[in-house]
Amino acid sequence: MHGIKITVMVAMIAFLSYQTQGQEKYDIFWVSFTDKTGTPYSVFQPQDFLTVRALERRIRYNIPIVESDLPVNPDYIEKILAKGYKLHCRSKWLNGIAIISDDKIDRPEELLETDFVKAVFPIGHKREIQQRVDTIGPRDYNSDYKKKKDYYGTGKNQIKMLKGHYIHKMGYDGRGMHIAIMDGGFSDMRECPVFDSLFSNDRILGTHDFVEGDDFVFESSSHGRNVASCIASNLPGLFVGTAPAASFYLFKTEDMGGEYRIEEYNWVAAAEEADRLGVDVINSSLGYNDFDDDSMDYEYKDIDGKTSAMTKAAQMAAKKGILVVSSAGNEGSGKWKHITVPADAESILTVGAVNRDGMHARFSSYGFPDRTYIKPNLMARGALSVVAAVKEYDTSYSNGTSFSSPILAGMVTSFWQAFPELSNMEIIHSLEQKGDNINNPDTVYGYGIPDFFASYKELRPSVTELNTGQEYYYQIINSASKPDILMKNMKATDIKISLQDTKGRVLWQSTQKVTNKEDKRLWYTSVPEWDELSPGVYFLYIRMDGNNKRLILLK
Secondary structure, three states, X not given: OHHHHHHHHHHHHHHHHHHHHHOOOOOEEEEEEOOOOOOOOOOOOHHHXXXXXXXXXXXXXXXXXXXXXXXXXXXXXXXXXXXXXXXEEEEOOXXXXXXXXXXXXXXXXXXXXXXXXXXXXXXXXXXXOOOOOOOOOOOOOOOOOOOOOOOOEOOHHHHHOOOXXXXXXXXXXXXXXXXXXXXXXXXXXXXXXHHHHHHHOOOEEEEXXXXXXXXXXXXXXXXXXXXXXXXXXXXXXXXXXXXXOOEEEEEEOOOOXXXXXXXXXXXXXXXXXXXXXXXXXXXXXXXXXXXXXXXXXXXXXXXXXXXXXXXXXXXXXXXOOOEEXXXXXXXXXXXXXXXOEOOOOOOOEEEEEEOOOOOEOOOOOEOOOOOOOOOOOEEEEOXXXXXXXXXXXXXXXXXXXXXXXXXXXXXXXXXXXXXXXXXXXXXXXXXXXXXXXXXXXXXXXXXXXXXXXXXXXXXXXXXXXXXXXXXXXXXXXXXXXXXXXXXXXXXXXXXXXXXXXXXXXXXXXXXXXXXXXXXXXXXXXXXXXXXXXXXXXXXXXXXXXXXXXXEEEEO
């Protein structure tokens, strides 16, 4: 008992010191609990706190259900709220809650006298719910917009730099994948034509405002809208994003009213919700090191992959199988210069920025040379990135790793769609190995700009090359179910294809004409009779430009 009193006294001194340094009056406090003893939840009944999709992810990647998955003990929460506090958010990974206090309640530090409370400290200010605007504002509905020759429109450089267009042409565009975007708001997103298919096909699966506590996120900031446009835009000839067929959760975690630690805990709560929902990829174009209250600031030594609440949560999300993509930060040309949190988390994909020529953007944050792992991991275009224009069929430009992050996050999502058997860490590693700086990874450029098509060919050995002086690629996709044939750099006009069995009987044949007027680079077809065939070995013959190629198919 004597030891407990000493611990409480030390914690209260620390609390008062924190308050004195801050010189601000706060009304949101973080309350950390000692344990989860007595919780009604069990690791043997995960369906009580995780969705089917989240459970499927854990089964697919052999991720065990452990104590960190258990929600915060509801009895502890009830006892705290019974004292008159209101709940702002909770975290099972950090085992605590953020509470809202007011002048009518006793000082929050007195909660330290509760036997299950480990720490209490201020983290920020309460924000009132804004008046919700349900009506969509004015916008251009003339879909006869001016189109570029290239399918990706003005955004072609930022995807072709990654060789991502090859992944799309093979049919991988994020379909069936779920992405959570954490940001400061998504103002005017409903008024942007590039998102028409996103809304009409109900691919926004959910929204939540972790700052104000409601579900309306189309307010406060246009930053999230611009970030989302790098991934989800879908207007061929104008602007197509890197995962145009993916589905999304939009989470508002950034407090536009000031910079305080509360934003980290909002982010943590959002990451946990993404985990509960079974999200595949998180994009976070947010970073923190300098707050309005100097006592909350981080020093270089704190950007170590294990100190900040946000970094701990990002690392935990990665352990739960989510591929977390974070902007490196825009401090490269400023006094700080280095990455911010949560970009320091070791197991996430931290993205720096380059310009259209692949050169390091001067504002892109640097990693720390004394760390045991490389940050940033990879690079994508962030200098004058193409984003959607507001309310009209057009685009504009924005600078920042805020945009290199979603450009890469969307491409990673489309890529992962092709390899669902691989874990998040295997996907990251495969892309790092095909970065253009793989021979000299550093704290400026990381492993460099990834070549998604090179990674794809290495992971999918069935990609073969026909050496005829021209570069042809053949790709058999999902041959166990139904093969697709992909070809690159088409020069021929007619291509003859036939499917034969081991006895040489022709089961199906077709003459295909190259009709891709865009660049005649990529083309594919399907074998319609495949589903009716018995299991066994089959041969696919392809003839073009006087050359023959035989591929072996196993069913």
